[in-house]
Amino acid sequence: MAVATHGTASNYLQRAPSPSGLADVIDLILDKGLVIDAYVRIAVIGIELITIDARIVIASVDTYLRFAEAVNRLDLTQTEAAGLAELRGDDGDGKAKGMVEGVKDAFSRDDEKEREPAKKD
Amino acid sequence: MTVVYGIVPAETPLDGAPAGIGRVVSGGLAALVSPVEGAELHATRRDLLSHSAVLEHAVAAGPVLPLRFGIVLRDEDAVAAELLEPRHDELTALLEQFERLVELRVKAFYVEEAVLREIVRSDPAIARLNEATRGASEAAAHPHRVRLGEAVARALEAQRESDAGAIFARLRPLAEDAVVEDGETSLAFTASFLVDRGRVEAFDEAMDELAREHEGRMTFKYLGPLPPHSFVMFPGES
Known part of the structure; x- marks a missing residue:
């Protein structure tokens, strides 16, 4: 599943023909797509709950403090060019990634024990 | 089964x-x-x-x-x-x-440090709070840090709305349909576009341009052509 940088654009465009990780896949197939009457629908409750929790956490004092610390740490004398060079090594999966996405990834890798078996009738 | x-x-x-x-x-x-x-x-x-x-x-x-x-x-x-x-x-x-329709999924993420720097530079009140809390002791600065963080979160949300609006306006004309999803902090934009296979290349080019324009402040994740996950439903269902 190649994740290629498209064309001559920068590393800031990560192009892939298909989802390359569990978080992307969950994003597409858990609550999207045709629904039909089924004999049974397999439950993946653990993953869904974790996604919701991650969203709730966002507007909290902890988040505000995290922003405040991040702003306090900024070197405002730094030139934009230097900032870019430093960031260019980032492939988009590191600190450039959204906070929530990161949380989702981290949990998704370890949540298989928490999933519930589907009802059988 | x-x-x-x-x-x-x-x-x-x-x-x-x-x-x-x-x-x-x-x-x-x-x-x-x-x-x-x-x-x-x-x-x-x-x-x-x-x-x-x-x-x-x-x-x-x-x-x-x-x-x-x-x-x-x-x-x-x-x-x-x-x-x-x-x-x-x-x-x-x-x-x-x-x-002939496929789904193209676009996510834009802020390069947090870059967008925070923009916010501090463009908002004098935030810049003042930032100066006041830098290097201050943990206990003394705590309430100010919460206020600073809240102001930054609010500014980031305003910035996000403006950036998301601009990205959407650029891509929507290339698509037959589109679904924008609720953004979260740091995640600037998430949307799926329903695009004719014949226009995928034009969409690729638009994404390329967007990535160049926002280089250094946003990264883009661009998935597709995908099956139309976000668009397919039986008539009368939602």
Whole structure:
């Protein structure tokens, strides 16, 4: 599943023909797509709950403090060019990634024990 | 029991499909299916990835109606009798509707440090609070830090709305339909676009331009062509 940088654009465009990780896949197939009457629908409750929790956490004092610390740490004398060079090594999966996405990834890798078996009738 | 992944026209070739995938054919339609092993149904990481892989393979060959993950029918006969036959007309109409349409999914993430720097530079009140709290002791500065963080979060949200609006305005004309999803902090923009296969290249170019324009302050994740996950539904459902 190649994740290629498209064309001559920068590393800031990560192009892939298909989802390359569990978080992307969950994003597409858990609550999207045709629904039909089924004999049974397999439950993946653990993953869904974790996604919701991650969203709730966002507007909290902890988040505000995290922003405040991040702003306090900024070197405002730094030139934009230097900032870019430093960031260019980032492939988009590191600190450039959204906070929530990161949380989702981290949990998704370890949540298989928490999933519930589907009802059988 | 039989897992159903998606519906394709019966003439779609199955060559190179992931191992274990079979077809149930009825009335010009084919359901992509596989047997469920064992008596208990557990959704594993591998199940989720393989659902996606089956659909991904199908969309490369032609139109496909993706089913939501985890739909299981009693057996292959039930796939014909309870899905393909009773829903024949609706499924055929949907396959026609989506014949040339694919989903392109775009996510934009802020490079947090860069966008925070923009915010501090453009908002004098935030800049003052920042100066006041830098290097101050933990206890003394705590209330100010909360205020600073709240102001930054609010500024970031305003910035996000403005950036998201601009990205959407740029991409929407290239698509037949679009769904924008609620953003979260740091995630600047999430949307799926329903695009004619013939316009994917133009969309690629627009993404390229957007990435250049926002270089250093945003990264883009661009997925597709995907099956129309975000757009396909039976008439009258939502």
